[in-house]
Amino acid sequence: MRAIIPDAWKGQRMKNGHRLPMKNDLGFYEMRFESVGGLGANLTGQILAEALVVGQGFNGAHFSTYGSEKKGSPVKSFVRVCAPEQEVRSSSPVSRPHLLAVFHSCLLSVTGTTSGLYEDSAVVVNSADSPEKIRDRARVVSGTVAVVDALGIAVQERTRINTVMLGAIVRVAGFIDPEIVKKHIAANIGDRYPHLVEPNRKSFERGFNEVKIEKVPYDSRFASAELHHGPIHEMVAEGHGAVLDAGTEFELLLRPGPALGYDNAPPGGTVVNPGNTIHKDHSASRQGIFPLYHRDRCIDCGLCTLTCPDYVFVWGPGVDREGHPAMVMRGPNLQYCKGCLKCVVICPVEALTMECERPEFRYTADPQLWGPIDALVNKGRDNEPAKWEQEEGYYWHRVG
Numbered sequence: 384m385r386a387i388i389p390d391a392w393k394g395q396r397m398k399n400g401h402r403l404p405m406k407n408d409l410g411f412y413e414m415r416f417e418s419v420g421g422l423g424a425n426l427t428g429q430i431l432a433e434a435l436v437v438g439q440g441f442n443g444a445h446f447s448t449y450g451s452e453k454k455g456s457p458v459k460s461f462v463r464v465c466a467p468e469q470e471v472r473s474s475s476p477v478s479r480p481h482l483l484a485v486f487h488s489c490l491l492s493v494t495g496t497t498s499g500l501y502e503d504s505a506v507v508v509n510s511a512d513s514p515e516k517i518r519d520r521a522r523v524v525s526g527t528v529a530v531v532d533a534l535g536i537a538v539q540e541r542t543r544i545n546t547v548m549l550g551a552i553v554r555v556a557g558f559i560d561p562e563i564v565k566k567h568i569a570a571n572i573g574d575r576y577p578h579l580v581e582p583n584r585k586s587f588e589r590g591f592n593e594v595k596i597e598k599v600p601y602d603s604r605f606a607s608a609e610l611h612h613g614p615i616h617e618m619v620a621e622g623h624g625a626v627l628d629a630g631t632e633f634e635l636l637l638r639p640g641p642a643l644g645y646d647n648a649p650p651g652g653t654v655v656n657p658g659n660t661i662h663k664d665h666s667a668s669r670q671g672i673f674p675l676y677h678r679d680r681c682i683d684c685g686l687c688t689l690t691c692p693d694y695v696f697v698w699g700p701g702v703d704r705e706g707h708p709a710m711v712m713r714g715p716n717l718q719y720c721k722g723c724l725k726c727v728v729i730c731p732v733e734a735l736t737m738e739c740e741r742p743e744f745r746y747t748a749d750p751q752l753w754g755p756i757d758a759l760v761n762k763g764r765d766n767e768p769a770k771w772e773q774e775e776g777y778y779w780h781r782v783g
Contacts, residue, residue, distance in 0.1 A: 425460050508529070518599050701713075
C-alpha cells in the first residue's frame with residue numbers, strides 16, 4: 384500500500400504531536416512482523432499502515448511476502464512510515480526493523496527471525512513467558528523486549544491473535560494513536576463480520592494493557608557477527624567489495640549466503656541430496672494448540688488416522704483389549720502436526736483433547752512420546768498431572 388497524502392493532511396503530524404521516535408538514514412521508521420500463515424500478520428500490517436497514513440497523516444507503505452498460500456507457511460509483513468512531505472520510493476523488505484513483532488514464539492528458533500535489530504530496537508513476542516526468558520531465547524543484544532500472551536487472550540475473547548498483537552505493537556511503538564487504530568479495526572472487519580468488531584476491540588485493548596515491557600541493557604553474550612563495524616580498508620580486505628573513500632566508517636549487515644552458487648553447484652544442477660520428510664517440522668504451523676493423546680481412553684478405531692491430512696498418527700504392534708495381537712495406536716507425531724484438530728473433533732471417546740502449548744509440554748517441536756511413556760506427561764480431564772501404572776501390552780491405567 385502506497386499512500387498519496389492530500390495537501391490538507393500535511394502538517395497534521397506536527398499539529399497532533401505524532402512524531403516518529405526514530406528514523407533510519409533514509410528517514411523511515413520501519414517494522415517487520417514475523418509470522419506463519421493463518422495468524423493474521425498481513426491484516427495487522429494493513430490496519431496499522433492505514434491508521435498511520437489515513438488517520439495520523441504520515442506517509443507510508445505496507446506489503447507482505449509469503450511462502451506457499453496455505454496455513455503454516457512463512458509470512459513476513461512490513462510497514463514503512465515517514466514524514467508526510469517525504470515520498471516512499473522503496474519497496475524492499477525491511478532488513479533492519481525499529482520494531483520487530485514475532486507472532487509465534489517457535490519462530491525464535493528459526494535463523495534470521497531476529498536479524499538486523501538496532502541497539503535500541505523493540506521486540507514484541509506472542510508468549511506467556513517473561514521478558515527475561517524471551518530476551519535469552521531471542522538473543523536480543525539490547526533495546527526493548529515486550530511479551531504478551533496473545534494466544535491466551537484470543538482464546539478467552541474468541542478472536543484471533545492478530546488484534547491482540549496489534550494492541551501490544553501500538554503500546555510498544557509509543558507514537559501510534561490507539562483510538563485511530565480501533566476505528567480502522569472496525570472499518571476492516573465490520574462490513575463482513577459485524578459481530579466480531581466488539582470482541583476484536585476488546586482483544587486490542589487487552590493486548591495494549593497487558594503487554595509486559597522491559598528495557599534490557601547491552602549484553603555481549605548475544606552480540607551478533609552479522610553487523611560489522613570499522614574502517615573501509617577492513618571491509619575491502621574481507622572481500623565485501625564496497626567502493627568507498629579510504630578510512631570511511633561503515634556499518635555492514637552481513638547475511639548468510641546460499642550454500643550452492645555458480646562456482647560450486649553440481650554440474651547440470653543435479654540434486655545430490657534428495658529431500659526427506661523426516662527432517663520436516665510443522666510445529667511452527669500450529670497456532671498454540673495441539674492434540675494431546677490419552678492412551679487409556681483410546682479404542683484403536685482409527686478415525687483419527689482417516690481424518691488426519693498429514694498422516695501424523697503412528698501405529699505399532701501390540702495387544703488389543705481382548706488380549707489378541709493387533710496393531711494399536713501409539714499417538715500423534717507432533718513433528719508433522721499443524722494443529723488443525725480434526726482428530727479431536729472426530730474422536731468418539733475423547734482420547735484426543737485440545738491443549739495449549741504451555742512450557743511444561745517440552746515436546747512442542749519434537750515427536751510426542753508414544754506408548755507407555757507419553758502417559759507420564761499427559762494431563763487428566765481436570766488438567767492436573769496424571770500418574771499411571773502399566774497393564775498388559777500397551778495399555779496403562781491412570782491411578783491419579
